[in-house]
Amino acid sequence: LLTLVHGLTISNPIETVTSTGPITISWQTSSGDPTVFSIELINQSFNSQYAIANNVDSSIGSLSLTLPQIPAEDGYTIELVNISNINDIYAQTGTFSVSD
Secondary structure, three states: OOOOOOOOEEOOOOOOEEOOOEEEEEEEOOOOOOOEEEEEEEEHHHOEEEEEEEEEEHHHOEEEEEOOOOOOOOOEEEEEEEOOEEEEEEEEOOOEOEEO
């Protein structure tokens, strides 16, 4: 028995990511994926989670925005999450660094 799992996939940022700088977040969808989600910026090393976009339409495929002021560190990830339960993670990037 083969079980198919539908799921959003997200790409790591391709630009150099800087605190208070622009970032483009890109993803791909499959049928059955959620129509909206929130985008969270996570860094486990200092237990920080930033909601950087809410109620994002999954059909647009990418979103450009400006990051808040955040510490320049390694180990950041971006998560696409359920708008009513941020612990329900739809997709996550690999880790990347943020510079000053």
